[in-house]
Amino acid sequence: MQQFQVDKNDLSQFRVVSQDSSALPKEGVTFEVERFAFTANNLTYFMMGEKLGYWQFFPPINEGASNNEPQNKWGVIPVWGIGKVVASSLDNIQVGSRFFGYFPPATHLHMDSITFAQGNLIDTSAHRRPLPQGYNLYRPLEVSGDSTQSHRENLQMLLWPLYITSYCLWDLIDQYNSPKPRQVIVLSASSKTSLGLAYALKKDDYHVVGVTSGKSQEFVAGLDVYNQVVCYDNLDDIASKASIVVDMSGNSDVKQRLKTRLGDDLMRYVQVGLTHWQDAGTGDGAENTEDASGNSDEFFFAPTHIQTRMAELGSSVFQAKSGTFVKEAIMWTASWLSIKQHNSIASLMHNFENICIGDIPANEGLIFIP
Secondary structure (H helix, E strand, O other): OEEEEEEOOEEEEEEEEEOOHHHOOOOOEEEEEEEEEEOOHHHHHHHOOOOOOHHHOOOOOOOOOOOOOOOOOEEOOOEEEEEEEEEEOOOOOOOOOEEEEEEOOEOEEEEOOEEEEOOEEEEOOOOOOOOOHHHHEEEEEOOOOOHHHHHHHHHHHHHHHHHHHHHHHHHHHHOOOOOOOOEEEEEOOOOHHHHHHHHHHOOOOOEEEEEEOHHHHHHHHHOOOOOEEEEHHHHHHOOOOOEEEEEOOOOHHHHHHHHHHHHHHEEEEEEOOOOOHHHOOOOOOOOOEEOOOOOEEEEOOHHHHHHHHHHHHOHHHHHHHHHHHHHHHHHHHHOOOEEEEEEOHHHHHHHHHHHHOOOOOOOEEEEEEO
16 A cells, blocks of 8 residues: 655655555455546645644554654645445445545545445544545446546546535625625636636626736636636736635735735635645635735635535535536536546656646646556
């Protein structure tokens, strides 16, 4: 068994740790991780690991094995992927069955306690019970088939977690009626979650502005989901009118400049991701904050929104609406997204620095096959 780990206080420090797979418990279910996606969204898991409990999902193997290392130094960034059951002591889970869900970037995952709900598997291991159930749920998949199925599953791993967040953000904006904003400004406009939100907003009567880097501006504009695309250096090109800002970047300098630009026209500032994690200020967190001007920031957590809306609408209604959107958005994305597959856990190490510095082209998605 191999597992990719990072220093929880220093993203530039990472490693692959090995453990004898025969040491895994016999009771419960063991998955072999077939493949997983790794996107900028996973860096948000790193930044919010302590505050939102992301480090609790997958304890690092061989933690503190070296006498020279402190306990609790290393963490495992969760990823979305596909696992195949290779050992099971449970009659209702067959060896060879496949599931889509939350996995470690590793070759294996063991679950010692499992339940079922509406055909889905739920990991109820003690360390995961307090965590959001949406992250503990695994959806059954067909037995591995042809290349068409593999491509469809790659898109699912890469995009489903992002586009369900896009839908929730659209839903949040759609509910805002006091009064309706005239403009939605999206920071880190080339991120997949941002593009999914812009795709959803295109049918609404908003002026949608995408803010991105100079190297991504032409690509983002070419997708024709934003009414206007500007670079971070040209925030003055954004009109000052009643606006909601959806910030996927977490860049504290850009945030302050944009707040100054909009002034009283800023209706709501929603912090979602941290694609610019290096430039995030120390005040970014999982709570609402208020700056000296009185502008309120709110940290958006998709699992909380999903639970709230399921309670309000009913789970079947919410799932039908969000599922329809996600399928349409994935089909749209398939026309321009290039998927790059890499073999072995070691290949994540070779690509990790480029992921961290945002050097993966916006039209690429990375899949790793352990």
